[in-house]
Structures are given as C-alpha cells and as structure tokens.
Amino acid sequence: MKAWSYFLLLFFMIVSCSGNSNSQNLTWYNNSVISNIEKDPEKPEEFERVSIGISAQVFYISKKSSDYKTIMEKASLSFQKSKAFNIGIEKNTNIIRQINEIK
Template sequence: MKSWSQLLLLFIMIISCSGNSGSQNLTWYHNATISDITEDPDKPNEVVRVAIGISAQVFYLSKKSPDYKTLMEKATQSFKKSKAYNIGIENKTNIIREIKEIK
C-alpha cells in the first residue's frame, strides 16, 4: 500500500506542474514540499541544492539572487516543518525564482 501512495504522490507532483508564468518563464510546482537542502559541492559559493517532493527533483537557490534570504527562509520552513508552497522554477536553469504561500 505504501508504494501505491508514493506512486500517487509522484503522479500528483507531475500533474501539478503547470506551464509558464508570463514573462518570467517559470514552471510551477503547486503544493510542493522541500525534502532536502544541501550545499552544492561543485559551486558552494554560488548555489544551494534543493530537492522537491518524494521523487527528489533537484533545483537550485542562487546565493547571488536579491531574494536569496527570503527564499531560503521559506525553503527551510518547508523542509523542517513540511510546509507546502507553490514553487516557481526558471525554465532551462533549474533555479528557484519564487516560493509563494498557498492560497
């Protein structure tokens, strides 16, 4: 039964991914929870690795982004407290650009 639940959750994650968000060219993961946050071993001064969902899709938070501190706070809250957010990923770069509260 546990494997069916994981497959269902994976299916929901795939389905919840929607198209672009206007001029920002983002792919959205709705009701997503961050499952891991780690320093990137290849670029420790530039990005932080962020895994989303049980399928552990890896994206990045840019330390050079003006919103880095706010994004990292929300990512940490999602990781530690399993809080779900809508997460916007920039197409072709896999960089997290937005983390929004669920309405």
C-alpha cells in the same frame, strides 16, 4: 460595425500578449514540500541544492539572487516543518525564483 469588430480584435490581441514575462518563464510546482537542502558540491559559494518531493527532483537557489534570503527562509520552513508551497522554477536553468504561499 466592421470598425468596431477590428477594434475589439486588436484590443484582445494586445491584452492577451501583455503580462508579466517573468512569470511566463517559470514552471510551477504547486503544493510541493522541500525534502532536502544542502550546499551544492560543485559550486558551494554560488548555490544551495534543493530537492522537492518524494521523487527528489533537484533544483538550485542562487546565492547571488536579490531574493536569496526570502527564498531560503521559505525553503527552510518547508524542509523543517513539511510546509507546502507553490515553487516557481526558472525554465532551462533549474533555479528556484519564487516560493509563494498556497492560497
């Protein structure tokens, strides 16, 4: 019985520590609408500046990201049509890494 308990403990520790590290590095703003999109005045060739919500928190979309086109399409839809999305912001950088449909 003791061996079985240790096995289960080990199993739960492995399962709880595994997962997608990318999603753990994101802060999510759920049911959010983008209130403004403009070129970043400091680095217009690298970033788009995005404001989220009424309080106008400022985040960025990197033009060098492999998902730039997809993220910009969803951001533009949110801005133009006031469509809400779940928006994933990379911690410590304020860069938008994911924009997902609300389920």
